[in-house]
Amino acid sequence: MQKKNDLYKKKYELYNSLFTENSIDGILNIGENFLGNPIFILDTSYRIIARSNLAKLDNSSIETHNGESYLLLDIVQLMQKNKCIDNIYNSDNAFFHNSDEILIFCSIRINNITVGYISVLQSKRKFNAEDLELTNVLSKVLSIQLQKENLFISNSGLDEEYYLTDLLINRIDNVEYITERLQYINFNLYENFIILSIPFKQKYKDYRHNFGLKELIKKIKTILGNCISTYYKDRIIFLISNEHKDVINDSLKQTLLEFLKLNNLRCGISMVFENLLDIQDFFYQSIYALELSSCMKIDNTINYFEDYIEYYLFNMSMGTTNDFYKINLLTLVHPWIKKLIKFDDQNKTDLFKTLKTYIENNRNANDTSIQLNIHRSTFFYRFNKIQSVLNTSLGNNYDIFKLELSLKILNYNTLTKIHNSL
Incomplete structure (x- = not known):
């Protein structure tokens, strides 16, 4: 007793x-x-x-x-x-x-x-x-x-969310370490990543009955495929990984678009990246894609940050508060540029230099050939190879503008390094 x-x-x-x-x-x-x-x-x-x-x-x-x-x-x-x-x-x-x-x-x-x-x-x-x-x-x-203490007030009940929240909150410095951690959940680490953010704000009482949030996340995960998710800062966040540069292809985009419209939701999508060390920058890209589209009265359901890079730079130059997160400039460089540089390193080619010279010469094939000291036929061979590597046609003026902006960012970064070393 x-x-x-x-x-x-x-x-x-x-x-x-x-x-x-x-x-x-x-x-x-x-x-x-x-x-x-x-x-x-x-x-x-x-x-x-x-x-x-x-x-x-x-x-x-x-x-x-x-x-x-x-x-x-x-x-x-x-x-x-x-x-x-x-x-x-x-x-x-x-x-x-x-x-x-x-x-x-x-x-x-x-x-x-x-x-x-x-x-x-x-x-x-x-x-x-x-x-x-x-x-x-x-x-x-x-x-x-x-x-x-509200420590788990936004929990969706999916065990993976703590992994992604850790990545978003704690600036990591060791890819091998986080890769080892991520292998314990059902998520394959492929070469390419994107961050997708969906604003989803609820009242406090709704969190205690988060079945709807959990089901919404599960349905979107079914659409996106290989991804992990979390609920953070009134947003549903997804880290998606794919072996292809086109992480969200046209078919997937259409299915996602229909689902978002059906549920009256919008999303922001970062540029493609390869290094998990940069995940915070790309997380904010997905957020700014939404914020800039709203600010500019653009009523898109899916908003890609790469369509707003120049507007982000304008907005950053006008920023008056210290809490404005400044994205690393190098993460604004278009994935096509990074892909060409990587291809050149692996195959001992000059595709990036050829594209850079072509853009700097106002897309004039003859002037480009002269400056590179190669025959016109060699230039066109390289140009077709560039389009093949990038799996795109470089005839769109806006695509060329984005590449030109990326080249200016790289050039500015190089000049800044030289200046700081003096």
Whole structure:
């Protein structure tokens, strides 16, 4: 009888910690007093949200990157191999897990959606049966506290969203590291990426019933194919990867357009990029595509940033606030230019130089041939090769303008570097 009373008192104190502590750290430390072992709180990307006092002393299974703490990749692999994550998602209650270490796991749920989980490590004392009951209570208490602190207020219930949010918020400096992290979700990393943003603002009460948001994301993911998503800053964000430069082809674009119109939605799409280190710049490209189209009273459902580059530059020159995010100029260079430079490096050709000279000579084939000191037939061979590599016809004046603008950006960047080195 006394044992039952003691357990009841512990449960009561855990629930009461919502009022006496009113913080995740405070609640965790009360939980640690009862469980007698280190407690970790993780989100579904294996990022450590919080740790109890004992857990803060244990760094053997943790690595820190860009100020955030994560489980070691070896442990992540082991958890997946042992189906531990599946058990966390499929179970409403705490359970023991035996591997190299003995642990207790328990999901933390909001609106029946798993937003994170508790991990208790047996290191200071052996577990007993009541530890599972206490962990279940701790899970419910943390669910309430997380909602109070709005940490998961915009969660859609898709585990991948923490990966993308991490990429958008934390400026990364190691592609290999993030590539390793991304391999644990159903997302193939191909050569080409784009960011697609859809404004989707809801009132606070709507977040607690986010089934609609979750279903909307799932339907768009079905259209886009290989992508991951998150809900961030009142926007649904997608990172899409494809082996082709034309990441969103005409067929996909038409399907997406019909779906967006049907749901009265608009989207902004960044330029194609290859380096995940630049993801923040391309995220803001997708945002500015929408903002500039609205500012210019252009009522397009799909808005490509590459159609607004010059207007972005105008807008940046007129910016009067310091909170205006300035996109790296080199990320404004058209993907065609980057593709030609890469092709030249791999094949020892001069296609980029040929195109640059052609544009600088006002698209005059004869003058271009003379300046490059090549025969006209050689020029036309190269020009056709350029169109073949880019899979396009360079007869459109606006396309040429975009390429010319990119060349000016590259030239300005080179001159700035020379000036700064003097």
